[in-house]
Amino acid sequence: MKKDLEYLLELGWAYWKSQVVFTGVELGIFELLKEGGKEPADVAAGFSLRRRTQPKGCGYKGGKESTEIARRLGTDPRAMEMFLNALVSLRLLSKRANRYQNTSVASRYLVRGAAAYQGDRIHHLHNIWPRWEKLQESVRTGRSALEEKEDEKPDPQRVRDFMTAMHNYAQMKAKTLLKRLNVRSFRRLLDLGGGPGTYAIAIARKNPRLTAVVYDLAHNLEIAREFIKGAGLEDRVTTQVGNFLEEELPEEAFDAILVSNVLHIYDPPTNISILKKCRKALQPGGRVVIHDFLLDESGTGPLYPVFFSLNMLLGTCSGACYRGAEMKEWLFTAGFSGIKTRFLDKDSAVIIGIRG
Numbered sequence: 102m103k104k105d106l107e108y109l110l111e112l113g114w115a116y117w118k119s120q121v122v123f124t125g126v127e128l129g130i131f132e133l134l135k136e137g138g139k140e141p142a143d144v145a146a147g148f149s150l151r152r153r154t155q156p157k158g159c160g161y162k163g164g165k166e167s168t169e170i171a172r173r174l175g176t177d178p179r180a181m182e183m184f185l186n187a188l189v190s191l192r193l194l195s196k197r198a199n200r201y202q203n204t205s206v207a208s209r210y211l212v213r214g215a216a217a218y219q220g221d222r223i224h225h226l227h228n229i230w231p232r233w234e235k236l237q238e239s240v241r242t243g244r245s246a247l248e249e250k251e252d253e254k255p256d257p258q259r260v261r262d263f264m265t266a267m268h269n270y271a272q273m274k275a276k277t278l279l280k281r282l283n284v285r286s287f288r289r290l291l292d293l294g295g296g297p298g299t300y301a302i303a304i305a306r307k308n309p310r311l312t313a314v315v316y317d318l319a320h321n322l323e324i325a326r327e328f329i330k331g332a333g334l335e336d337r338v339t340t341q342v343g344n345f346l347e348e349e350l351p352e353e354a355f356d357a358i359l360v361s362n363v364l365h366i367y368d369p370p371t372n373i374s375i376l377k378k379c380r381k382a383l384q385p386g387g388r389v390v391i392h393d394f395l396l397d398e399s400g401t402g403p404l405y406p407v408f409f410s411l412n413m414l415l416g417t418c419s420g421a422c423y424r425g426a427e428m429k430e431w432l433f434t435a436g437f438s439g440i441k442t443r444f445l446d447k448d449s450a451v452i453i454g455i456r457g
């Protein structure tokens with residue numbers, strides 16, 4: 102009984118935790134504490150087993166005291182100590198002899214510059230907070246919570262935030278994606294709605310004989326070009342500005358098309374028309390690869406796609422997450438055969454169709 106009540110009440114206050122993580126990332130706490138060195142081995146080893154409070158350790162000088170952290174970040178000392186203790190309770194910091202350090206999770210994912218950095222993604226989740234406050238209204242009306250008019254130029258900082266968040270996410274997933282696809286057989290790839298171009302870059306790295314085009318709206322491609330340049334792949338990965346809803350794609354120009362995390366933005370008839378365009382743009386025998394979150398048959402799981410579907414209700418005109426069977430049906434309707442599904446993890450899969 103008590104567990105049920107705890108569970109219920111935690112659902113009510115879980116957003117306090119979200120705000121603590123957002124604030125920790127945005128204040129730059131984890132970068133500051135990187136200067137303090139690694140957490141002690143005994144603390145790192147016990148990460149998943151114990152809470153992060155180890156007040157003994159006389160003479161311990163690793164990490165930083167809350168007063169120093171407050172001074173360096175220009176924050177209120179009393180508030181900072183309360184806040185740091187909350188980060189300890191979330192196991193993002195450890196505390197020993199009143200000194201705070203990053204735990205292994207924070208060091209790995211929340212320090213800018215780390216290979217697996219996810220801070221931009223956390224910041225993006227904060228950016229979309231106002232949308233989620235309108236959930237009740239969206240459920241009542243069925244309409245999204247979007248306020249930006251379609252003809253308004255997107256705010257450049259918001260575009261950068263979104264692109265870097267997608268890049269954080271895609272970098273984590275690219276390894277698994279590459280294991281599920283035989284990308285060495287591809288010669289010319291279209292990364293449709295490629296955003297930051299992370300997957301095109303990863304595929305081009307794996308297959309030195311491949312050339313790729315990242316196709317997206319103009320404002321997103323400025324950032325994709327930075328990532329392509331950073332990867333040193335400008336000679337093989339190019340960009341193409343376009344709107345695939347309004348324009349045709351070049352005919353029979355590619356032997357592979359990746360449609361990654363794009364179809365959840367649109368409704369089923371639009372998705373069928375996008376896939377028909379992909380079919381025309383593929384050479385005979387070419388493959389379209391849908392990569393997306395997948396709902397189970399009941400539509401009630403897995404947890405992340407179920408919530409991501411609500412995120413699409415709030416953030417798009419007609420998007421949602423879909424079941425694998427629906428996507429297969431769209432591929433079939435668009436004229437693809439040999440349709441296969443390969444799961445990347447419990448939440449997402451690639452569904453591959455061949456142009457006959």
Ligand SMILES: C[S@@+](CC[C@H](N)C(=O)[O-])C[C@H]1O[C@@H](n2cnc3c(N)ncnc32)[C@H](O)[C@@H]1O
Binds near residue numbers: 293316317366
């Ligand atoms: C969720 S992001 C996915 C980005 C990338 N494919 C990935 O998986 O990391 C969706 C991308 O599709 C692009 N997109 C959506 N509709 C588009 C359209 N009509 N024409 C061109 N690009 C579009 C968006 O601009 C955005 O970059």
